[in-house]
Amino acid sequence: MATISTHFEWQVDSKGYRFERSHKPKGSLLGRREHDAxxxxxxxxQTRHPLEHFDTLYKQFSELDDSVEAYIDFASKFGPLTENGHAPEGDPVEDWRFWVSYMKHLIVVREVDPQKLIYDAPSPTEFGRMRARLVAQGPGGRPALRLIPVSLRDALWLQFAQSTVSGADLRTCDWCGTWFESGGGAGRRAGARFCSEKCRSTFNNRKKSKGVRS
Ligand SMILES: [Zn+2]
Structure with missing residues (x-):
């Protein structure tokens, strides 16, 4: 079975993002913007690699509260939802709202029964658009296949899909509360309580300093 790698880089405005109301000129059919965006x-x-440092970014995304501020904050860290967000028209607020709630829905369905994702909760076709490339894989080796998500929205779906396939468990760190995956193909072993070695040792040191035995 061939190995498939993934690669996602995404442009983020260094000054961040803001809300802009729709302003369709009266009487014009060619309004510049028909949606709040x-x-x-x-x-x-700036070029960033949002998936590299946040392996449960899809979960964070699904937990955004239903506010423009939450969307702006997420965009300012990880970039716009789609290619439209690089252009002056931006991403419609409605789209942010829809995709956040859709991701939430997928995660709930997965918890109930991952099989249901296939027939009962198929993702809309705009979720998970990819390009595929052959890339070098070490000197002299065969080329490797690489999947490249087209936008942040697609990258989030890919991350969700990969974690679904791997069978990893999703849980929060007992020390810092961050979501992380364990077991399956994830970096942490099954049943791990902490997102990182750093959190594990901080937790244990605090416990020792309080005189509690583990
Ligand atoms: Zn942690």
Whole structure:
């Protein structure tokens, strides 16, 4: 079975994002913006790799509260939802709302029965668009296949899908409360209580300093 790697880099406005109301000129059929949107503040674009440092970003995304501020905050860290977010028209607020609630829905369905994701809760086709490339894999080796999500929205879906396939458990760190995955193909062993070695040792040191035996 061939190995398939993934790679996702995404542009983020260095000045962040803001809310802009729709302003369709009266009597015009060609309004500049028909929806309230999250738009760029117009700083330079920085390249980031949102999935590399946040292996449960899809879960964070699903927990955004239903507010424009939450969407702006997420966009300012990880970038806009789609390619539209790089352009002046931005991503419609409605789209943010829809995809957050859809991700939430997928996670709930998965908890009940992962099989249901296939027939009962198929993702809309815009969720999970990928490009595929052949890339070098070490000197002299065969090329490897790489999947490249088209947008942040697709990358979040890919991350969700990978964790579903791996069978990893999703839980929160007993020390810092961050979501992490354990077991399956995840980095932490099954049943792990902490997201990282750092959190595990901090927790244990605190316990010792309080004189509690583990
Ligand atoms: Zn932690």
């Amino acid at each position: 999250i738009v760029r503040r117009g700083g330079g674009l």
